[in-house]
Amino acid sequence: MERQRIILHVDMDAFFAAIEQRDDPSLVGRPVIVGGPGARGVVSTASYEARPFGVHSAMPMAEARRRCPEAVVRPGRLRLYAAVSAELMEELARFTPLLEPLSLDEAFLDMTGSEGLFGEPPEMARAIKDAVQARTRLSCSVGIAANKFLAKLASDLDKPDGITLVPFGREAAFIAPLPLSKLWGVGPAATTELQRLGYRTIGQIAAADLSALEGQLGGRFARHLHALACAHDDRQVVSGRRRKSVGAEMTLERDVQGRAAVEQVLGRQCRRVAQQLRRNDLLAAGLRVKIRFSRGFRTRSRQMDLPTPADDSRSLIDAAGELLDRFELDEPIRLVGAAAFKLLPAAAAGQLDLFEGKQQAARSELEHTVDRIRDRFGDKIEYGER
DNA sequence: TCTGGGGTCCTAGGACCC
DNA sequence: TCTGGGGTCCTAGGACCC
Numbered sequence: 001m002e003r004q005r006i007i008l009h010v011d012m013d014a015f016f017a018a019i020e021q022r023d024d025p026s027l028v029g030r031p032v033i034v035g036g037p038g039a040r041g042v043v044s045t046a047s048y049e050a051r052p053f054g055v056h057s058a059m060p061m062a063e064a065r066r067r068c069p070e071a072v073v074r075p076g077r078l079r080l081y082a083a084v085s086a087e088l089m090e091e092l093a094r095f096t097p098l099l100e101p102l103s104l105d106e107a108f109l110d111m112t113g114s115e116g117l118f119g120e121p122p123e124m125a126r127a128i129k130d131a132v133q134a135r136t137r138l139s140c141s142v143g144i145a146a147n148k149f150l151a152k153l154a155s156d157l158d159k160p161d162g163i164t165l166v167p168f169g170r171e172a173a174f175i176a177p178l179p180l181s182k183l184w185g186v187g188p189a190a191t192t193e194l195q196r197l198g199y200r201t202i203g204q205i206a207a208a209d210l211s212a213l214e215g216q217l218g219g220r221f222a223r224h225l226h227a228l229a230c231a232h233d234d235r236q237v238v239s240g241r242r243r244k245s246v247g248a249e250m251t252l253e254r255d256v257q258g259r260a261a262v263e264q265v266l267g268r269q270c271r272r273v274a275q276q277l278r279r280n281d282l283l284a285a286g287l288r289v290k291i292r293f294s295r296g297f298r299t300r301s302r303q304m305d306l307p308t309p310a311d312d313s314r315s316l317i318d319a320a321g322e323l324l325d326r327f328e329l330d331e332p333i334r335l336v337g338a339a340a341f342k343l344l345p346a347a348a349a350g351q352l353d354l355f356e357g358k359q360q361a362a363r364s365e366l367e368h369t370v371d372r373i374r375d376r377f378g379d380k381i382e383y384g385e386r
Numbered sequence: 387t388c389t390g391g392g393g394t395c396c397t398a399g400g401a402c403c404c
Numbered sequence: 405t406c407t408g409g410g411g412t413c414c415t416a417g418g419a420c421c422c
């Protein structure tokens with residue numbers, strides 16, 4: 001039997017919008033929407049003032065503006081949000097080394113055995129909220145429970161600025177009345193399927209016969225879901241996870257068609273990806289190109305291994321060109337993206353002794369230099385194949 | 387008013403090897 | 405001369421998360 005754990009899930013309240021309000025006092029108390037402002041933009045975050053109008057994440061921006069015409073729309077400043085996130089994580093790390101960031105604005109903390117230092121779980125949560133507020137001038141909500149799933153579910157139950165504890169020993173009864181969609185990993189598709197099978201609540205899944213569920217959903221997913229519904233989740237809080245891919249994609253304001261137009265956008269994405277790789281001291285050994293067609297909103301991708309692990313634009317652009325040969329491009333395209341995978345630390349790169357490797361190393365070196373100049377003087381400097 | 391951008395994980399089929 | 409079985413890797417697509 002595993003010992004009782006104390007897991008906390010910290011979730012910032014309307015993170016992006018809250019940062020905008022924090023940094024511009026004229027926005028305090030007003031509906032603020034962060035997201036893509038263009039015709040094809042969607043809402044990334046809506047402040048709590050905007051939510052009563054029915055504005056929520058992933059909603060098309062045009063619809064959001066219609067529902068809440070007085071809202072202030074901001075395009076989003078990801079670099080700033082990432083910097084605030086780094087401060088947040090640094091602050092949370094003061095409470096435990098067992099810290100697992102889930103996204104810019106969320107993290108799990110395993111506080112098992114920390115009662116001596118921080119008191120009972122609700123006191124831990126209070127201390128964390130105070131520390132986060134002091135450091136970032138932002139509020140968060142905290143869920144406390146015996147495992148990750150329950151802690152994450154709990155943090156969402158009393159938002160914003162709440163603390164929710166799932167009573168230890170009474171977990172299954174606590175979550176039984178909640179709707180299926182609260183199960184972490186059950187989205188629109190699974191909800192539809194489960195409802196079709198007659199399930200409505202978490203408790204009904206927990207009470208279901210497991211072998212029947214396996215027959216209906218497929219073994220692995222069924223067992224996972226059933227365990228969660230029974231409030232079981234033995235996944236550990238893992239610190240120091242490594243990113244597995246680095247991507248850049250863009251939905252175009254207007255569709256494009258034909259190889260030349262796609263190539264131009266793809267080149268830009270490859271340069272962004274290469275820059276991200278260098279910024280993070282990573283090399284990529286694989287590249288994937290993604291195309292979304294307007295007709296039917298179909299997404300297609302092609303991937304390959306690179307001849308040599310790389311962080312320079314030219315290597316990525318060359319590979320992307322090869323991958324592009326494997327698409328049919330004779331219809332309108334709305335999104336073009338590139339993503340690097342099979343990432344390895346740049347320090348671990350083998351010696352590239354071949355001529356090809358030396359050329360590539362020289363390009364990488366040059367682009368690193370350009371990065372440094374950009375960091376000092378801003379992004380106005382253009383470099384690269386046009 | 388159609389549907390962002392950054393990711394993670396899972397699955398299914400085929401190649402390949404023993 | 406009608407055909408194995410397991411393991412692993414790769415590819416592509418899709419669900420899901422914030």
